[in-house]
Amino acid sequence: MAKNPYTLLGVPKTATDAEIKSAYRKLAKLHHPDVNPGDAKAEEKFKEITAAYNLLSNPDLRASYDSGRVDASGQQQNPFAGGYRQANAQGGMDTGFGGFGGMGGDDMSDLFSSLFGMNMGAGGRTRTQHRRPAPPQQGEDLRYTLKMSLVDALTGGVKDLGKGLKVKFPKGIKDGQTVRLRGKGQPGVNGGPPGDARVKISVQPHKRLSRDGNNLWLDVPISLTEAMKGASLDLDLPTGKVSLKIPAGTNTGKRFRLKGKGVRAKDGTGDVIVTVQIVLTDGELAGASVLSSQLPDGENHDLRRNLI
Incomplete structure (x- = not known):
């Protein structure tokens, strides 16, 4: 007996079409056979969630299921009325409603293309496309802390961080400010630009x-x-x-x-x-000693009043 499609997709009975599609996309990416080669359990799970999605993504089927006129496999509860289930004539994966019969072939092809970069073949079979190269990504930023005296912070100048990095900072830079060195971070990925170096200023206290x-x-x-x-x-x-x-x-x-x-x-x-x-x-x-002899004795100055 087919499982409850709402339970399979992990959505409530009141879920919107968008929520159902989002839940299916997440599960399909997790259990698709191409992601789990040779895993029979994952393939069976994929068949179940696809069948559930086909039922719930079809407004007529969903309404019939919700009203009890068909069961979770899409078959009418009246055994003499004929069923929705049909064999997959092309020999594709049986997902409960003629492979992906619960929605248009183009729609399902678009969905899987967005999920895995695939084209759907006849009867729901998949043909893996050549994957597009990963997009360029900017390199990670590097972070440093530069200690300097208050005098240096007030006068400005250049400090050497080592590793070929020199920091030019303006007059009056404050404690905690950050100076950014563009392009001095980690190299980019797939031809992307390098990251930046971010130098946090730590101004040391002065005695006066x-x-x-x-x-x-x-x-x-x-x-x-x-x-x-x-x-x-x-x-x-x-x-x-x-x-x-x-x-x-x-x-x-x-x-x-x-x-x-x-x-x-x-x-x-x-x-x-x-x-x-x-x-x-x-x-x-x-x-x-000479000065003290000229000072008055016994002056009531009370310098330590309210000391604490």
Whole structure:
């Protein structure tokens, strides 16, 4: 007794024509004899799913099956009414309804041509065509990580990755950005173009300089004398030279903003924010005893209030 065609194709009774055809295509590709040479079980499975598809792809047959007028093999339930099943006159594969009789020969030929690159012969036999050459495919991309200092990232330049690969990166490149080297990846397949090399930038931290967007933050040491008397400082930064005037009486932690002296980028130009830190020079340390004798004793300065 023939099996339930819906079960064979793995579709519900409410499946659309497109869903039935899609299910059959997947199963036919899996069980076709050309894919499984010498496998009797696969050939039998292929016959069953093809018979099921022939029944369900024919609107009249499907309606008759759903209403109980024919069984899963296409035979009428009334034994005196004659059946839909017929012998395959050309001797082709018997799939339940005259080989591929459930649908037009041209339709089935088109279906198998799209599945396997075949032409359907008489009675459902297949003739394997010469396969078309595989299409060209682009080669795989290669990925690298390039570590560089913050100064190098701000000034731009060229880095050698080895293997004949050199990376040119622009001024102000950010941590995490990727530079693409076209055509420097794996070679293409079947005449396809080569892939690319993608280089991810990893900017290493600097002990005094940091970046926040297009702004640069810089810690600048000054002597006690400069803090007390004031000074003019010339600073050579990766983004260019700047001048900073320190007023007399400046304390550690004082911040100064230098407008437009930060990173120049398409989305604008940042600033440089300088934080000064007082550091005693050797001469100041040598004269510390004389200096300390001039400082007031017992001053209630409470510098560590709200320390934590």
